[in-house]
Amino acid sequence: MQTQILENMESNVRTYSRSFPVVFTTAKNARLTDEDGREYIDFLAGAGTLNYGHNNPEIKKALLDYLAEDNIIHGLDFWTAAKRDYIEALEEIILKPRGLDYKVQFPGPTGTNAVEAAIRLARNAKGRHNIVTFTNGFHGVTMGALATTGNRKFREATGGVPTVGASFLPYDGYLGDGTDTLDYFEKLLGDNSSGLDIPAGVIVETVQGEGGINACSTEWLQRLAQICRDHDILLIIDDIQAGCGRTGKFFSFEHAGVVPDIVTNSKSLSGLGLPFSQVLMRRELDVWKPGQYNGTFRGFAMAFTTAAAAIRTYWKDDAFEREVQRKGDVISKHFASIASWISEQGIEASERGRGMMRGIDVGTGEVADKITQRAFENGLVIETSGHDGEVVKCLCPLTISDEDLAKALDILETSTKEALADIV
Numbered sequence: 001m002q003t004q005i006l007e008n009m010e011s012n013v014r015t016y017s018r019s020f021p022v023v024f025t026t027a028k029n030a031r032l033t034d035e036d037g038r039e040y041i042d043f044l045a046g047a048g049t050l051n052y053g054h055n056n057p058e059i060k061k062a063l064l065d066y067l068a069e070d071n072i073i074h075g076l077d078f079w080t081a082a083k084r085d086y087i088e089a090l091e092e093i094i095l096k097p098r099g100l101d102y103k104v105q106f107p108g109p110t111g112t113n114a115v116e117a118a119i120r121l122a123r124n125a126k127g128r129h130n131i132v133t134f135t136n137g138f139h140g141v142t143m144g145a146l147a148t149t150g151n152r153k154f155r156e157a158t159g160g161v162p163t164v165g166a167s168f169l170p171y172d173g174y175l176g177d178g179t180d181t182l183d184y185f186e187k188l189l190g191d192n193s194s195g196l197d198i199p200a201g202v203i204v205e206t207v208q209g210e211g212g213i214n215a216c217s218t219e220w221l222q223r224l225a226q227i228c229r230d231h232d233i234l235l236i237i238d239d240i241q242a243g244c245g246r247t248g249k250f251f252s253f254e255h256a257g258v259v260p261d262i263v264t265n266s267k268s269l270s271g272l273g274l275p276f277s278q279v280l281m282r283r284e285l286d287v288w289k290p291g292q293y294n295g296t297f298r299g300f301a302m303a304f305t306t307a308a309a310a311i312r313t314y315w316k317d318d319a320f321e322r323e324v325q326r327k328g329d330v331i332s333k334h335f336a337s338i339a340s341w342i343s344e345q346g347i348e349a350s351e352r353g354r355g356m357m358r359g360i361d362v363g364t365g366e367v368a369d370k371i372t373q374r375a376f377e378n379g380l381v382i383e384t385s386g387h388d389g390e391v392v393k394c395l396c397p398l399t400i401s402d403e404d405l406a407k408a409l410d411i412l413e414t415s416t417k418e419a420l421a422d423i424v
């Protein structure tokens, strides 16, 4: 396999190719193939970007048809038929049935673009600068979004330029002693001498993806929403990784029945892995002046087309949701049994997550890396997350077949046993 030019030329900043140092060529649903024809099951799936699998046939057909007809591909933020068709699908199939009355903004195509836009919108709408964010939160790496991201590795990469405009509070369970961490938030808000600038908004993931598959409880999220309402603070749910069905509902906050003021989506939104993001906002929060937030790639016609096809294919009824719940239960049970086996070997481990966003906390990054390396050798692409990379994380396509799911879980179990045989 020819990797020399890649190693020589690509910046040191590359990451995933270090864990998976092969050249991938083709992919279908949950299977990846490398240049030597070796197949892998994909439990990474573009870090949650391929919820509908690689090269999903229905979604890809919509794109091929679109391209075949010389439809517009780039149109800045022109009105296009593709944009109208996407907004119709979003409104009719996703928003209206959930009683959500949002306007939509298309910022640049990545998640961090959506977060930048969302927090700036909150600041403009409320005339306050501060954004409350949570420990282990990950919201992107451009300066504004980075200020709300916890991980030191990313924060230190600014070359010493301080990240400003955000205050960190403990996420649900962070203190590990059963304390409701929102007591602290309420106390700070009610104390004129607490040092907390009253925030314009709170940004939160309902399941922290990069932070280690930490799922906040529905009660915690409901209380956070109530605190925001009581103090005139905007609730921004960053659904970039947990959204688009990953937790078993289109929006991850549906489980708690809360209605955020602002929502960010990206990753699986386009359905085919094309770059695409959106910010949903309560109608009265749309305080933007024309062109005040711009970008050359705002709303990408190919992504509008595939995103509309994804919504029409998977979200017209609740069959897909039920499938995700069912497969999520299968993963959860298997992860729990792997975790209890690991604990029996003297390394404390636990299973966690919601829907098909699941992980096994094995305590340290060293153990997790040994497991994922062995899994790769055995034909499973799977990554880690958490502050020390201590959580082995499953983000497989939601469309994975039962056979591939069972096979992947077997590989993970075998790989865990092999990896631990080298350690304990």
Ligand code: PLP
Pocket (backbone or CB within 6 Å): 047, 110, 111, 112, 113, 115, 138, 139, 140, 141, 205, 209, 210, 238, 239, 240, 241, 242, 266, 267
């Ligand atoms: N927000 C969340 C919750 C994420 O998981 C990510 C990426 O992992 C981002 C924002 C940033 O998205 P992007 O990498 O597309 O900038």
